[in-house]
Amino acid sequence: MSTLNQAELDRLLAEAKAADVSNADALEAFRIAHFGRQGLLKDLNERFRAVPGQEKREMGQALNAFKQALQAHFDEAKAGLTAEEDAQGSGADHTRPSGEVPLGSHHPIRIVRREILSIFDRMGFTVADGPEIEDDWHVFSGLNFPEEHPARDMQDTFFIQRDPDLLLRTHTSSVQVREMEKREPPLRIVMPGRVFRNEAISARAHCIFHQIEGLYIDRDVSFADLKQTLLVFAEQLFGSGTKIRLRPSYFPFTEPSAEMDVYWGLETEVDKRITKGTGWLEIMGCGMVDPAVLEASGIDPNEFTGFAFGMGIERIAMLKWQIGDLRAFFENDIRFLEQFTAAS
Ligand code: DAH
Numbered sequence: 001m002s003t004l005n006q007a008e009l010d011r012l013l014a015e016a017k018a019a020d021v022s023n024a025d026a027l028e029a030f031r032i033a034h035f036g037r038q039g040l041l042k043d044l045n046e047r048f049r050a051v052p053g054q055e056k057r058e059m060g061q062a063l064n065a066f067k068q069a070l071q072a073h074f075d076e077a078k079a080g081l082t083a084e085e086d087a088q089g090s091g092a093d094h095t096r097p098s099g100e101v102p103l104g105s106h107h108p109i110r111i112v113r114r115e116i117l118s119i120f121d122r123m124g125f126t127v128a129d130g131p132e133i134e135d136d137w138h139v140f141s142g143l144n145f146p147e148e149h150p151a152r153d154m155q156d157t158f159f160i161q162r163d164p165d166l167l168l169r170t171h172t173s174s175v176q177v178r179e180m181e182k183r184e185p186p187l188r189i190v191m192p193g194r195v196f197r198n199e200a201i202s203a204r205a206h207c208i209f210h211q212i213e214g215l216y217i218d219r220d221v222s223f224a225d226l227k228q229t230l231l232v233f234a235e236q237l238f239g240s241g242t243k244i245r246l247r248p249s250y251f252p253f254t255e256p257s258a259e260m261d262v263y264w265g266l267e268t269e270v271d272k273r274i275t276k277g278t279g280w281l282e283i284m285g286c287g288m289v290d291p292a293v294l295e296a297s298g299i300d301p302n303e304f305t306g307f308a309f310g311m312g313i314e315r316i317a318m319l320k321w322q323i324g325d326l327r328a329f330f331e332n333d334i335r336f337l338e339q340f341t342a343a344s
Contacts, residue, residue, distance in 0.1 A: 003047070003051055003052075004048055004050075004051055004059055004063070005059075009063070009066045012040065012044075013066060013069055013070065016030075016034060016040075016070055016073060019033075021074075021077035021081075023081070027074075027077055027078060027081060030074065030077075031074065034074070041070075044066075045063075048063055104337075105337055105338055105339075105340045106340060107329075107337065107340070108317045108321065108323075108329065108337075108340050109210055109313050109314065109317060109329055111317075112316055113192050113210065113212065113313050115237065116190075116192075116212050116233075116237065116311075116316070117190060117212070119232075119233055119236045119237060120190045120214065122236075123229065123232065125188050125189055125190045125214065125216075126189055126190075127189070128175055128178075128179050128189045128190070128191045129175065129191065129193065130169075130172070130175035130178045130179075130191065130193065131169075132168060132169055132193065132195075132196070133167075133168060133169075134166070134168070134169040134174050135165050135166055135167075136165050136167065137177070138174040138177045138178055139157075139167060139169050139170060139171070139173075139174045140152060141296075142177040142293070142297060143173055143174075143177060143252060143293055144290050144292050144293050144296070145252045145253075146252075149252065151250075151251075151252045155170035155197055156197050156199060157170050157197070158196050158197075158198050158207075168195075168196035169193075169196065170195055170196065170197050171213070171310060172192070172195060172212065172213035172310060173213055173253060173308070173310055175191035175193065175213060176191070176215045176253075176293075176308060177293075177297055179191070179215065180215075180217070180293075180294070180297035180298070181297045181298060185217040185218055185304045185306075186217060186218040186219075187215055187216065187218075187306070188215075188217075188218075189214070190212055190214050190215075191213040191214070191215070192210065192211070192212045192213075192313070193210065193211065194208060194209070194210055195209060195211050196208055197209075202326070203324065203325040203326055203327065205326065206326050206327065206329075206330060208330065209312055209313070209314050209326075210312065210313040210314060211310055211311060211312055211313065212310070212313060213308070214308060214309045215307075215308045216229070216306050216307050216308075217289065217294070217299065217304050217305070218304065218305075218306065219303065219304060219305075220305065221288075221304075221307060222305070223256070223288060226286060226287075226288065226307035226309070227244075227246060230244060230246075230260055230284075230286065230309065231244055237316070242262055242263070243262065243263035244260055244262050244263070245260070245263070245280065246258040246260055246261075246286070247259045247260075247261060249285060249287075251287055252290070253287075253289065253290050253293045253308070254286070254287025254290055254307075254308060255287065255288060255290045256287055257285065257286070257287035258285070258286050259282055260282070260284050260285075260286055260309070261280040261282050261283065262280070262281055262283050263279055263280055264279060264280065264281045264319075266279040270322070281319065283311055283316065284309050284310060284311035285309065285310050286307065287307065287308065287309075288305065288306070288308075289305070289307065289308050314326055314329055317329070
């Protein structure tokens with residue numbers, strides 16, 4: 001094996017450049033002959049090891065320049081062939097429409113929220129939004145929850161340590177206060193959003209869930225308007241002929257207050273279990289906005305009246321699809337989520 005020298009490298013490069021690379025097979029043969037495991041470069045590297053110490057530096061540089069030139073020649077030949085192939089056409093029709101790309105499915109909470117909002121949209125309600133990190137005023141005080149009042153215990157609250165006035169909103173009723181402060185009546189709005197309560201996670205409770213709040217304020221709004229609006233809503237969501245009832249209840253921000261139930265039926269064992277033997281299912285809280293709440297947000301209760309309501313989206317989705325465990329909404333198990341493809 002003779003020692004490597006510049007003249008030989010020059011000759012090898014000239015030979016390489018003269019080799020046939022005019023088609024894909026020839027190019028592949030070139031690649032194997034030069035860059036392959038038994039190829040020229042491998043051979044040259046071995047011979048480089050035998051170069052005497054004092055020549056190593058200079059020869060190393062020459063060998064590197066050779067490798068780069070060889071690679072550049074190969075890359076250029078390859079690019080030339082690809083361009084030629086493209087020009088001739090590879091036989092594939094690039095104008096053909098692609099196959100359908102599966103994009104997954106909407107989350108059931110999103111499906112129900114959209115359905116509820118579209119029912120209220122048809123009745124002239126627009127959508128309003130508010131922050132999830134709130135202050136005491138918008139979640140409690142502005143809604144007529146006095147500071148030490150036990151009604152605050154109904155909603156186990158996450159407070160934010162850095163600032164005792166800040167908390168995670170426990171209901172979307174906070175957005176009512178923001179909108180009443182910001183705008184003049186008439187107001188006809190629905191307010192969807194995420195809410196937070198310090199609850200242990202179980203099949204029926206979760207520390208995060210979703211609500212939709214409604215608010216209607218104008219001159220001469222009455223309890224009859226509330227009942228009719230909610231009846232239309234229930235019929236659109238659960239089917240015409242759906243029966244509702246309003247049971248007296250208590251919320252600090254409404255007077256009178258009610259709980260709305262829909263008649264679910266008592267035909268099957270499941271009906272009996274989920275309605276606790278009554279046939280009725282609770283869907284939401286509602287009532288006439290307390291005059292003190294209007295006044296606190298700068299609306300004159302002598303001129304305006306209004307009603308409000310609030311419902312949990314998970315609860316309605318559970319009824320709609322007979323989902324037995326609330327945790328399913330938050331686990332994002334693809335086998336659960338994929339079942340809603342048809343609905344979305
Ligand atoms: N904010 C109440 C809750 O989370 C639900 C509610 C009840 C909202 C009555 C209302 C209402 O607007 O009028 O339990």
